Amino acid sequence: MGNLRHIEGFGLDESSVLTDDFLRQLISVGEVDLLVGVPTHNSAKTVGETLQGIRVGLLKYFPRERAVILNPDGGSKDSTREVVAAASINDLQRSSDMYALRTLPCISTVYGGSPATEVALRTVLAAAELLRAKACAIVSPEATNITPDWIERLLRPVYRDNFDLVTPVYRRHKFDGLLLRNLIYPMTRALYGKRVREPYAVEFAFSERFGSHLSEMQVWDHAAGGVGTEMRMTIAAMAGGFRLYQTFLGTKPHLDRSSADLVAAMRQTVGTLFWSLEPNLQYWSINRETESVPTCGAEHDLTTEPVRVNRKRLYQQFGSGVGELEPVLRSILSAPTLAEVQGIAKVAEDDFRYPHELWVKTAYEFASSYHKSVINRDHIIQALAPLYRGKVYTFLLENRDASGEEVEANVEALCLTFERLKPYLLDRWNARE
């Protein structure tokens, strides 16, 4: 779902998700054991391959279970919906590659407005509730690297072992997922006490129980307007005491992101993480040991083949950002922290480092400023971007020749710093200024 643009300021009631046509399709499907959601928007090029992987996975690993593939579509102009409809297995359409014991319906619905992750997920949740699905999985339509065992790895922990939320673990290049490893994972882990490696996942699975919880809770009324749905969901599971599980899904394809993508990604992840601190204060403000999450397969699997990275640009963006945003940063950061940041901004590129402790203090101070809305919250998120680039520069430099284990040790050190300094966040959170 990460490929879908968000829309701002929408309000949905059930009737806008459950159109008459969609309801008729659901009536025809009836009660199911398993539901796989594939949200799309102009995904015709890739969704066929993804659906094929899902179909084979369902037929191979869950041949007896009642299953449905559900496609909430954000108004595709290409042939996405036709491709989806053709993936059904019934008495008119057969599976050419595997024998199907029972019907496997593929149904599709177009939701109103612009394509939005949140509406798609709400559609899946509404359908899952009506169909009484015991386990649901969400798979990105771009997951053309899907193998049938993904379906088993996502759904089995929920369907057979009573876990509530299954998040993925991917094999990544050591320089992929940098926002995740330098901020999202360590901070989420420190605050919510669960070592969920991919709290912002595009492939995941959840239980009927957790789905009902999501439907009922007010996470959908996020002031930012529907961004970071997956992140909010993971946080809701952690804070709600639901049973978490991680499952290895193989190599994560690397997607090149532009600078603009970074801010958008930060809105969805960092913005959501900061936003979540208010409703969950009672939970995260208690000091607790972090817990590992049961995982199928490797918890971290890094590849280290050489890649070209333009570190210099990151250094420049950090320096110029600290300079240009000085008034903004002054309203967000404490004086000592700002001074330290400004101090390292003067260091020559070869000697430049953004130390863990300074970075953690930076992140925590941004979070507390977000809470206090010292300035427009979106501006706070945008202001973090250049500082994050400085941290990324440091990460790339320090891990230039590092092995996977060494990179992991570095990330672990950062995590421990986030955990150690958690009281600092509370102090800032409660401070009057």
Added chain:
Amino acid sequence: MTLGQDGLWYKDAIIYQVHVRTFRDGSGDGIGDFRGLAEKLDYLQELGITALWLMPFFPSPLRDDGYDIADYRSVHPSYGTLDDFKNFLVAAHERGIRVIVEMVLNHTSDQHPWFQESRSSRDNPRRDWYVWSDTDSLYRGVRIIFLDTETSNWARDPVSKSYYWHRFFSHQPDLNYDNPAVREEMWSVMQFWLEIGVDGFRLDAVPYLVEREGTSCENLPETHVVLKQLRSKLDQNFTGRMLLAEANQWPADLRPYFGDGDEFHMAFHFPLMPRMFMGLKLEDRKPIMDILQQTPAIPDPCQWCLFLRNHDELTLEMVTDMERDYMYDTYAGDKAMRVNLGIRRRLAPLLDNDRRRVELMNGMLMSLPGTPIIYYGDEIGMGDNIHLGDRNGVRTPMQWDGGWNAGFSSADPESLYSPLILNPVYGYPAVNVDAQKRSGHSLLAWMKRIISARKSTQVFGRGSIEFLHPANHRVLAYVRQLKAEAVLVVNNLSSSAQAVELDLRRYKGNILVEMFGRNIFPRIGDLPYLLTMGPYQFFWFRLRRI
């Protein structure tokens, strides 16, 4: 009442399958017989059936429930005499009930005089009546049917010190149909019974008549030649008689047994039956649709024979491994319920004694294209005894009443050919004809009603079928049509209530008349026709343009 003259009577028939031994003991020796069966013809007439299929009643050592015949022209003494049979036949015909008898063409008992002669010496004139070999290496790779008991299709005969071919038990040597004398003799046997007046034969195990090296020894062209010759002789000498093929094969392999309408009149549709059970358990019409879509068209005079249960195990030969595993897990959790490649259980226990499911399965049996066969006792929901050996658990005495020996026999219980069912759920005090006759809501009463509804029109026996494909895959719907008459059948395979929209635009303007209550339903218009159905409910609607 007399028999009609319609040569296609078998298309409209409701066949009742019974073993003489199991139905009613008229002599008081603990074994059912023809006198007893004749006593119960009024019951069968009242039930509404129009034909009886009798399992083998010929002299036999009974090592395979009579399918090991030792004399083709007589009656096993336990069941009476040939005169008893003739009397029974006349009585049945007087009640409008035709009689189909079993004819085991493929093999005899090893106690049959023909085999005794054949084995006696290599020079005996009947030596070539069976398939002999000096080695057991011929026809290698041909499948063994009774896997639980046999390890080879060859058995060494200690008398003639050579091997004889047997596709079934080793005490059932296969006849050699390459020998013209055998073919002539078997026609002579059939002629014997046709002249007495039987209305048809169920020809047992027909795919296996001829053997050829390098083949599966099943469904060979030479076998079809033999069968066509028999049919030709039948048509030349007897009118209105019928041949029914027992060939447990895939529909495409079965199709040649109809020839061009010049081989069998009817054949069992074996693969459909397990898929009906599968569809019901899966709550999904797909398995049923899959097999029906694979079923080829057959010549006009021909007909499929449909059944839910019979004297054998619920055979799972004609299913995939995945389907077989599913059927075992869902219908035969206790391994004692399994035998060979199948499940040895009756209809009611298979369906957890759920009246709704029993009715739905019978509703499909009566409305899908073909002639339905009811296995004795299933009309009252009799149970089984999986602790009896082989398939004897589904061959226990008919339960007539709650009294002595269930009304089956006046003999001492110890002398009955089989123990009665005694458990609290299916035992004869709880499940018997007498008790069910007293209630208008019993399964027996319901079976009479559905048989009557089926017989009220020829559309089920002779009509075409058009499947509807509603999006709700839990609903199996089709229209049966014969000339201007059309019946819409809608089956809810689900354990929960369902809504279904049917595309009936082709029948726009018709009103629906429900065939049991005769209530009318709204007229068909341009919109999808919406029906709501209770769990396992089914409807038969006449489409009437009024």
